[in-house]
Amino acid sequence: MQEHPQSTITDDAEALLERFEAIYRDSDGDPARIPWAHAKPCPWLVSWLNAEAPSLVRAGARTAVVGCGLGNDAALLAERGYEVTAFDICPAAIDLARARFPQHADCFLQADLRDLPIKLHHRFELVVEIHTLQALPPNCRPPLARGMASLLSHRGILVAIARARDEAVPPDSVSGPPFPIAPRELMSTMREAGLAPLRQPDDFLDDNNPPVRRIRALFHRADAPCPD
Ligand SMILES: C[S@@+](CC[C@H](N)C(=O)[O-])C[C@H]1O[C@@H](n2cnc3c(N)ncnc32)[C@H](O)[C@@H]1O
Numbered sequence: 001m002q003e004h005p006q007s008t009i010t011d012d013a014e015a016l017l018e019r020f021e022a023i024y025r026d027s028d029g030d031p032a033r034i035p036w037a038h039a040k041p042c043p044w045l046v047s048w049l050n051a052e053a054p055s056l057v058r059a060g061a062r063t064a065v066v067g068c069g070l071g072n073d074a075a076l077l078a079e080r081g082y083e084v085t086a087f088d089i090c091p092a093a094i095d096l097a098r099a100r101f102p103q104h105a106d107c108f109l110q111a112d113l114r115d116l117p118i119k120l121h122h123r124f125e126l127v128v129e130i131h132t133l134q135a136l137p138p139n140c141r142p143p144l145a146r147g148m149a150s151l152l153s154h155r156g157i158l159v160a161i162a163r164a165r166d167e168a169v170p171p172d173s174v175s176g177p178p179f180p181i182a183p184r185e186l187m188s189t190m191r192e193a194g195l196a197p198l199r200q201p202d203d204f205l206d207d208n209n210p211p212v213r214r215i216r217a218l219f220h221r222a223d224a225p226c227p228d
Contacts, residue, residue: 012136012137012139012140013136013140016135016136016140016177017089017090020089020090020093020135021090021091021092021093023035024069024090024092024093024096025092027096029096029099029100031070034069034070036069036131036135036177036178037069037070038072039070039072040072041072041073041075041076042072042073042130042131042161044161044202044206044214044216045073045076045128045130045159045161046076048159048216049076049077049080053126056157056198056218057125057126057157058125059081060081060082060083061082061083061124061125061126062082062083062085062123062124062125062126062153063077063082063083063084063085063124063125063126063127063128064084064085064086064087064120064123064124064126064127064128064151065077065084065085065086065087065128065130066087066113066127066128066129066132066144066147066148066151067087067088067089067113067129067130067131067132067135068086068087068088068093068094068097068108069088069093069097070093070096070097070100071086071096071097071098071100071101071104071107071108073086073128073130074086074097074101074104074107074108075100075101075104075107077128078101078104078107082126084104084107085107085109085120085123085124086107086108086109087108087109087110087111088108088110088111089110089111089112089113090110091110094108094109094110112147113132113143113144113147113148114143114144114146114147115147116147116150116151120150120151121150121151122150122151122152122153122154122156123151123153124151124152124153124156125153125155125156125157126156126157126158126159127148127151127152127156127157127158127159128158128159129148129158129159129160129161130160130161131161131162131163131178132144133145133160133162133181133186133189134162134163134176134177134178134179134180134181135176135177135178135179136177136179137171137176137179138171138179138181138185138189141181141189142189142192142193145189145190145192145193145195146193146194148160148193148195149190149193149194149195149221152195152220152221154221154224155220155221155224155225156220156221157198157218157219157220158190158195158218158219158220159216159217159218160186160190160215160216160217160218160219161214161215161216162180162181162186162214162215163178163180163181163212163213163214163215164180164181164182164183164203164213164214164215165180165181165182165185165213166182166213167182167183167184169182171185180213181215183201183203183215183217186201186215186217187201187217190217190219191222194221194222194223195219195220195221195222196219196220196221196222196226197217197218197219198218198219198220198226199218201215201216201217201218202214202215202216202217203215204216
């Protein structure tokens, strides 16, 4: 793999994050003006919550939603009885999430996955990652993945949902955001962050026209037993 000097990695990430903040700030709270926002919970989170989560995560589990954006997934989880903490690096996203879901305003906080407060470490039985890793290019992802891993309690589970890239497509040939993630790349990024897959990931085409390839993967801490 090509080497990236640290300053380049940081510059890439910071420039993109400034763009995200400006988009949230200039949206006037209108999700239609935010290219990645759908103003509804992620359908592949919903189907997982309905079908698989009840056998893996206890009712009311402490849950972190990383890169929560406008807050739809966090609000859904809170409405289903999970104890939710949802954060985003962009202050403007957090302001919008609180304004959109005033009944859950206390769930939302501004925080950077790359430098999380100690009080959040190892606190969560469920961590939900939707489209945060893919928002940044591959060379910026390892610290994000380490942040996600640091949130997990000993037997916690991370669910990660992303656009998938074909393995044959070189990462540097994709111009984003989004920067789709090849399944093997997702596995190795998470493994290097100290996580292990819970099962084979779901790898599927969605119902967009044309269809978009997606991956939904579950991880647990590699130093913990696989949850029952
Ligand atoms: C593509 S958006 C997805 C937002 C939301 N999860 C959704 O599905 O609508 C990616 C989000 O990740 C956030 N993000 C990127 N880097 C982050 C970091 N280091 N810490 C916390 N949030 C981050 C961005 O600000 C942005 O809101």
